[in-house]
Structures are given as C-alpha cells and as structure tokens.
Amino acid sequence: MNSFLKKFFMLMVLFSLLFIVACSNTTQETQQETDNEPESSEDEDSQEPEEDTAEFENMELDVAAFEGGYGSAFWDALKSKFEEAYPGVTVNLESNPNIGDMIRPQIVGGNAPDVIYLNQTDQSGVTQGLIKDQALVDITDIFESESIDGDGLIKDKILPGALESIFMSPYGDGKVYLAPYNYTIMGLWYNNTLFEEEGIEAPTTWDEFYALQDKAEELDRSLFTYQGTNPGYLEEILIPAVYNLGGQEALDQMLIDYDPEFWNSETALEALGIFEKIANEGMLMDGTVALNHTQSQTEFMQGNSMFVPNGNWFEGEMAEAPREDGFIFGFAGVPTFDSSEDSMALASFEQVYIPKSSDNIELAKEFLKFMYTEEAVKLNGEHAEGVMAVQGAADLVQDHITESSYESFKAVEEGMYAVSGNFGPVPEGVNIEPRSILFDQVADVMNGDMSAEEWAAIMYDAYEEVQSKME
Template identity: 30%
Template sequence: MSEITKSELDRRSLLRRAAAVGLAATPAVGMLSACVGGGAEETANQATGTKSADNPLGIDPKKPVEIVIFDGGLGTKYATDVDTPMYKKKWPESEVKFTATQEVSTIVQPRLNAGDAPDMINNSGAKMMDFGAIVAAGQAQDLSELFAAPSFDIPGKTVAQTLVPGAVEQGSYDGKPFAVNYSYTVFGLWYNATLFEKNGWTVPATWADFTALCDKIKAAGVVPFGYAGSNAAYYMVRALLTSAGKIGTEQVLKDIDNLKPGAWTAPAVLEAAKAWGEIGTKYLEKSFLGLKHTEVQLRQNQDKIAFYPCGSWLENEQAKDTPPGFKYAVAPYPSVTASDKLPATAINAAAGEIYFASSKGKNPRGGMEYLRVMLSKQAALEFTKLTKSLTVVAGASDGIEISPGLNSANDAITKAGKDVFMGYLFDTWYKKLHDESLSAVNDLMFNGGDAQKFCDRMETAAQALAKDSSVKKQTRS
C-alpha cells in the first residue's frame, strides 16, 4: 500500500464514484458552459446583494433563509449541527429558519403552489413531491449559477469542479440543473455479517446459491428476506430493476426511462420479475405487506430477518436500534441467469436524495447559497461522519475512519470496478409511473409472484404515460 501515492488513491476513489454516478462521460463543468446562460435573466432579477468574490451569488446578507429537511434515514443533525452553523458563520446577520418533516409534500406543496415556498427543500421520503412536475411548473430554481460559482472552501475550483462527474447532470432536466442529488448511495442486499459468520452462511453470487441459502436460513427459524410493503416498496422496485440491469445491461433501464415501447416486457425485466416473484412466494413473510420500513428493519436488528434490500442510509437510520455486535454489510444482488451480461459483482450505486432551491420563495439566492455550503468539503465530510453516507463532493471523506456498513459498501464498489451502474430515473421524472411500480411490485411479491402480470401492468402504465401530452417527457442517452 505504501507504494501507492495518495493522489493515485484519490483518483481511484473518484473514478469509482464517477462510474457509480453513471454519467462520467460528460464532465459536469462542460455541461455548465453550455447552459449557464439558460436561466441568467431570471436569476439576475433575483439578485439583492452585491456580487463579489466573497458573495458570488449576490445574496442579501441580512435576508432570512428558510429550509425544510426530510427527517428520515439521514436524520437532520447534518443540517442543524453543520450546515446551518456554517451558513450563519458566513452570514451572521441572516436568520435560518429550520423545519424537519417526514411529510414533505404535505408541508411544502401547498406553499409552492401559493408562491410562498421555503428557500431550500430536501424532497425525499414516502411523501416526496413530484419533482418533474415542480420543474415543469417553474417552481424550482435553475442552479446553473450555483454550479458555476466558486467552491465554498476549495480554492480555485467552481462548485461543479468539486463534484464527481455526472452529479450535475443527474439533477438536470432539458439540459439545465435544478436539483442537487447530494447523498451517494450503494444499493444491495443488507445483512448482519456477525449472524452470517456465526451460522457459516456464505453470501450468494448466483440465484441458485441465493435460494439454497434462503432454504438454510428458513430452516434455522429466520425469515430469509423481507421489506415493508406499506411504505418501502421502492426498495423492492430497485432490487428487481437492478437484477434486470445485470441481466441485460443498463440499457434495459434506459429504455424504461425513455418510455420505449416494450421496455417493461423485455426478457431481462421478465426474468428478473420471475426470480424475485419466487423469492416473494417462498421466503417473504406475508404480514410485511402492512408494516413500515422501520418495523421490518428492527426485526433485522433482532436477527429475525436475514436479507433486506436497501441503500446505504440503512446503517445510520437504524443506529439507535442496532445492538452491540451487529455488523451491517452489503452484497450485490446475485446473478439471475448464467448468461447475465454484467457480473455478479456489478452493483447499483448513485447520487440521490434531492435538494433544491425554490424559485418562488422569498430568498431563492439564499437557498442556493445554503446549497453551496452543503457542497463544501467541510460540510460533506461532517455529513459522512454523522450519517455514514458518502456525498457527491469528490474525495471529501478520503482517509476517515468509517463504519462497518460503509466499509462494506466501499468494498463492494471496489470489487465492482467498471461494473457500477446508476440505475433508473423514471421514479423522479414521472411520479404516477413510480406510484404504479410500488403497487405492482407489492402485488408481485405478496400475491402470487405473477411476473408476466407485473410486466404487462407496468408496460400499460408506461405507454399510457407516453401518450399523455400533458406530461413533460424526459430522455436519457
């Protein structure tokens, strides 16, 4: 290890994370040069302070800024204990009004519609808003100026230049950035490494290994696999579509995003649905359909459930309920067929957790400045320490001591190498289609495992959306 320089390690880390974001072919700063003028007139009209090197966004230093943060797996301490104090230190005359909620749409959507929105919003959770509709309604601030502004604490670089490649594009619509997808998440099968070591269970690489292990786990009196149907069906949709992506490459998921006819009934999706439908039929506790995610996660902490499909926020979300000796670890979803086009080590990891500034609030520029603080190296490092989750700020957490779950996630990314892929975007682009997928996957997993029914249902919903001229369409290449 001593023969490898720190810069080489940093570069490897950056490239792994760039691959995980999935859009590394186009540098973020290059995209900005093409679109930075797109919202220039609108944002210029909002300037209420004098632009300078110290105040690149032209905020009013005395104007209050209001933020709303989703209180979920990541908690809110990063906002209350890190980001807000940093903002206040920079702008001591500005009051920061903070609200935490688990029902973002209930709290924020009426205010957006009334033109009295908070200035910066974390749009997440089961009650997240339809962000595509927010963009289409002109309620989200064009963040081009934010990404072109100097970094808060990295000299000589713009905000965009401090991020992993693809981070800007992932929050872009029609070539303009409207969201910061801040948290870098690794998705897979989460389990207690201590329980597996105790029982001599080996993490499966193939589907045959997976089902054979599930049989052993079931015989030991433990539920092999579980997720909460009440409010966490999204986890299962991602598991199924990750398997489809491994069977047929990420192009399968791009076709779904692009509403291509036949995308949901493609062989890779049908194969994945068949495989997961069998897991639901044989190894999933039916009562989980009515449970919430924290209830199922608590059962895993009690070693009553072996595998749980989720993202790397899980470890932090369960911190208060995780007993001593419980060691979170993550495994890629096993290969479904012997001819999967991606290897068993391939894993889904991507930037997620939407943060945006409202264009209709009282202080849109204050909202952008708050995001600039969040995208500083210092704030990103403290976020990782508090949440056990990485961010899109490149290299911000290099060299720090991390938790078992995050160590496992990093190890999975390393083993995946070039086979880390982003996944899909339709869930943020088209809320109605996303909602249909939640109901359809629950039906598949809890009510008989009919894969063809799942695929046909989703194909019908996707094509109805494709023909709906009232819905703004997005494309992905």
C-alpha cells in the same frame, strides 16, 4: 324603532366586512412572520447599507430544511459558517420534520424560500410538484464554476454520474436543476456473524443467492423478506437488475421514457422473474406481505430471514430494535446475473434546490456552492452523520457514521457499481403513478396470484397510458 334597526343592520354589515378585511390582512402578516423569524426582521431594520459587502443586492436568504434522520444541526452550522464568510448576510433557517407541508402555502402564495432541502422520500410531494410545474431554477452554472476551495470545477468534485442522474437533471435535457446533498447506498443486507459462523459467502450472482435456499432451510430461516406494506423498497433490487440486464438504455426506457415496449422485453421479464421465483420456490418469509418496514426489518434482525433490502441508514434506523445474539450488519449489494461481475448497489441522492419564485437567486446559488466546500462536507459528517455526494467524502466523515454505513460507502468507492435511478416525472394530466402500480403488484405476485408475465402486462397498459400524454 325600525330605522334604528336598519342602521344597526348596516353597521353589522360594515363590521363583518371590516372583519373579513382584517382577517385577510392578519393571514398575510402571520405568513410573513413565519417566513422571516422575528429576530431577523429586527436585523433587517438595524442593518445599514454601509456595512454590507455590496456583492449581493438582497442580503437575506431563506433556507427551508427537512429535519429527519440527519437532524438539522448541519444546517445550523452551515448557516453560521456562511454568515461568517459573507459578512452582512442573514440566513433565515427554518427546519422541521414537516417542512414540506409548512412551505407549501408559502410557495403557493409566491413567497417561496430561496433554498429548499427536502428528503428524497418526502410525503408532502412539494419537490415532485415543483418539478412537474417546471418551477425550479437551472443551476448548471454552479457546477461549471470554480469551487470555493479553489481546487477545480465543482462538477469534478461530485460523484460521477450524480449530476446526470434523474435526481439532478429531471428532464433529461442535460441541465441540472437540483443539487446533490447526501447520498445513500442500498442493497441486500445479511447477518455478518451468521455468515462467518456458517462459512457462507455473500452472494454476488442471483444463482448463488437462490442456492442459499438450502442453507436457509437447514438453518430454519427464510431466505428473503421485504418491507411488505411499503413494497417500494424493492426498487433497490429491480433497478440494479434492469441495469445489469439491459444497461442504461433499458433503465432509461423504464424510468424516464415510460416506454411500454420495455415490459415486453426479455430484460423486464427476467428482472421481474426474480420476485416470481422467490414467491414460487417458497423463499419468502411467511406473512411478509402484511408487515410494514419496521416489522419486517425486525424479523430479519431476529434471524427469521437471511436477507432484506435496505439502505446504509439501516443500522442507525434500527438502533433500538431487538436482534439475535451477535447480530452484525453486513452489506451484500445486489447480485448480478453474470458471474464475471461484482455485485451492484443502488444509489440515491438527496436534493437541494432553488424554486423559481425565490427572490434571491444569486445568493442562493452562492450558498449551494458553499455547501460543497471541504469544511461543509466535514460539518455534514459531524452534525448530520451523512455522506455528501462528493469524491472521498466517506473517508472525511468516517468517524461520524456507523461502521456498516461506512462499509457500504467504501464498497462502492472500491468498485461495487452503484446504479442511480429513480422514476422520472410523468407528464401533466396523467392520473396514475407508474411506480406505485409497479410495486403494488408485488403483493399479488408474492401471494402466488400473479405471474411475472401478467405483471408485465399490467405495466404495459400503465405505461401506454403515460405514453399517450407524452408529446
């Protein structure tokens, strides 16, 4: 009896071991399955070497695309056009609103997609993590090469300033690691109908902006509201303001170098002073601090506030939202401090990149080049209703984007200066996120519990901490 039990016990141990092994095997298998969709692995089997163009060793390209406001139809269309143009190539496209979380385990497992497109504001932090780990492929050579359309170097087709911006060259070493896809324009918005009826001009300087407070009181509205619980939207005002006051140098000091002394500068105090003034002179809509982005934007559209910051996606985003009679979106850009200058705007770029662990870098680069053909730009307008960061793209896709969105792009093309700036990566081992600290304070400033000087002092300490970890 006893020996029988013993044997049985041994058998059980064996079984459980087998179970563990089987488990680990299946996880690998399922991971591969999600990676290459079943149909494509069949293709791989049926594909004989004789029918490939032999240009690329590996004919299979894995593309992971974020499916958000722009949808995924563009990527589907681009996939089939690319496969048409490069016979024998198979593109495995995976698109999902949570693509960041989906590819995270693939990247960790060393089985990363070859091309990744993630939304600029993606919550998964995949892009940020890869930039931090220096795990992206240097793609400078793509932009130095002749475009597929044969009309010059690709870098000359891209919007000026885009490739040099922090979005594409995150390390500031002159090398491009991320390719620009759609770009967006951000600034202040107003109700065009109201402004025309009341004979108000959109302000181009901050003084003109503040002066509208009287008009706002007369109309029983507040002057300004913002996305209270998502105060990060205020960078659409702060970044252009810093650029306006201190130029690129000050902007780099704030965004890339994390130089604490920036917060002792006149530039910083004057830029932060915008928000202090809005708070102290009662220009802010009551309750703004507690509203999320949808709520505050709805308040704006219902006529409770004259201005709100947002991007060119505004009209599409709020398509279903209630609004006051006759409401029409008007784009004012961001006022400047100098009356001789036109108003400004903030531009940001969506990123497409190749992770270092990709097993098909050559074909991935070709795919990115293909993305900058005129055909692809048009496809993108048609399917994604987006404007690619390519010269003249707004006109190419005019039929497909909202009027207010076209107008904001056109304003930029016609001379409104679009600053591009984003907070650079902080060095490894820094446990704070300077950007969220910066905008978290806004609530206290708006509630009257903090002055611009105190705000700057908090930022000084935060930047000092970042600085201590920089080489």
